[in-house]
Amino acid sequence: MKTISATNMRKTASLFLAILLLTLTASACGGTVPAATSATASVTTPSTPEPSKAEPVDIRIGGLTGPTSMGMVGVMEAARKGTSANRYVFTIAGSADELTPKLIQGELDMAAVPANLASVLYNNTKGKIRLLAVNTLGVLYVVEKGDSVGQFSDLKGKTLYATGKGSSPEYALRYLLSENGIDPDKDVTIEWKAEPAEVVALLKQGKSGVAMLPQPYVTIAASQVEGLRTALDLTKAWDALDNGSRMVTGVLVARAAFADAHPEAVAAFLDEYRASTEFVNAQPADAAALIESFGIFKAAVAQKAIPFCNITFLTGDEMKTAMQGYLKVLFGQNPKAVGGALPGDDFYAAGR
Numbered sequence: 001m002k003t004i005s006a007t008n009m010r011k012t013a014s015l016f017l018a019i020l021l022l023t024l025t026a027s028a029c030g031g032t033v034p035a036a037t038s039a040t041a042s043v044t045t046p047s048t049p050e051p052s053k054a055e056p057v058d059i060r061i062g063g064l065t066g067p068t069s070m071g072m073v074g075v076m077e078a079a080r081k082g083t084s085a086n087r088y089v090f091t092i093a094g095s096a097d098e099l100t101p102k103l104i105q106g107e108l109d110m111a112a113v114p115a116n117l118a119s120v121l122y123n124n125t126k127g128k129i130r131l132l133a134v135n136t137l138g139v140l141y142v143v144e145k146g147d148s149v150g151q152f153s154d155l156k157g158k159t160l161y162a163t164g165k166g167s168s169p170e171y172a173l174r175y176l177l178s179e180n181g182i183d184p185d186k187d188v189t190i191e192w193k194a195e196p197a198e199v200v201a202l203l204k205q206g207k208s209g210v211a212m213l214p215q216p217y218v219t220i221a222a223s224q225v226e227g228l229r230t231a232l233d234l235t236k237a238w239d240a241l242d243n244g245s246r247m248v249t250g251v252l253v254a255r256a257a258f259a260d261a262h263p264e265a266v267a268a269f270l271d272e273y274r275a276s277t278e279f280v281n282a283q284p285a286d287a288a289a290l291i292e293s294f295g296i297f298k299a300a301v302a303q304k305a306i307p308f309c310n311i312t313f314l315t316g317d318e319m320k321t322a323m324q325g326y327l328k329v330l331f332g333q334n335p336k337a338v339g340g341a342l343p344g345d346d347f348y349a350a351g352r
Helices: 073-081 096-104 115-124 168-179 196-205 217-224 234-240 256-261 263-282 284-293 299-308 316-333
Strands: 058-064 087-093 110-114 129-137 140-145 159-163 189-193 209-214 228-233 248-255 311-314
Touching: 058 096, 073 087, 073 263, 073 284, 087 096, 096 110, 096 115, 110 115, 115 129, 115 248, 115 316, 129 256, 129 263, 129 316, 140 168, 140 217, 140 234, 159 168, 159 196, 168 209, 168 234, 168 316, 189 196, 196 209, 196 217, 209 217, 217 228, 217 299, 228 234, 248 256, 248 316, 256 263, 263 284, 263 299, 263 311, 284 299, 311 316
Parallel strands: 058 087, 058 110, 159 189, 159 209
Antiparallel strands: 110 248, 129 248, 129 311, 140 209, 140 228
């Protein structure tokens, strides 16, 4: 019988521990995949692609609590029911430093991780990590308790609370500020906080305030801070620059050795993954019930946040164009953000 399980991850000291703080977002949700619950009994489950004729393979897949794993729940449910193309074991963790050592050491075959971390891993393993798909575009928003911000120029002279210093949220924010004529070091005061909860607390205390938060924490903040509104969508602001790139938050990577050894099994998984992302976007209520059942995020929050999480599925040339452009922007902000160098062509898996 095909099963789905998860294990508690042990923190492993490794060469990459300092870099692993680059993860965009984590939550306080549990890091295990529980057994089926009554919450999933009445939901509509995703349609399954035509079964693969290839021999099923055991595939161990890691994911993070948050948007980068939300799109996988259709595959996770199929695995739980025993109807998936392969035998999948999913591990859901709260931070990338729980997953990355396992991936590097061969204890995971694939993982959904922050986009820039994928590049870091490729560089630090000398090309042993391969990009399979982009699964999440931008999730960052500027929110305001008040009504004074309608465009980037309105941030001039203001204090902006934010999380993600030293990682892709900071680099994306600084890039967008600069591209909109604002000096991020002189024209705006950015107060960096360790956790979204700190930002929400500050917004609750003041009569006004401006902050940058990722989804689904924007949804959480909106439920706790009276009068909070979304002022700027950083993804739309990025697209408006028409710079040939996309704002990329999360991606799916695999060990290159595994992908090369099992191309048919990987292809079958990607077909299921694509169908899963379509299900999540089309049926957020049903998807949210599964998201909670697998310990990724609370259903009430997930259902409201899904339309704003930009869950997607890009492969092949579309994936490569989006990712190359995004990494180039980050490299221009700080080469360390992508591991010191832009990945070579072997980083990008061919499309289907």
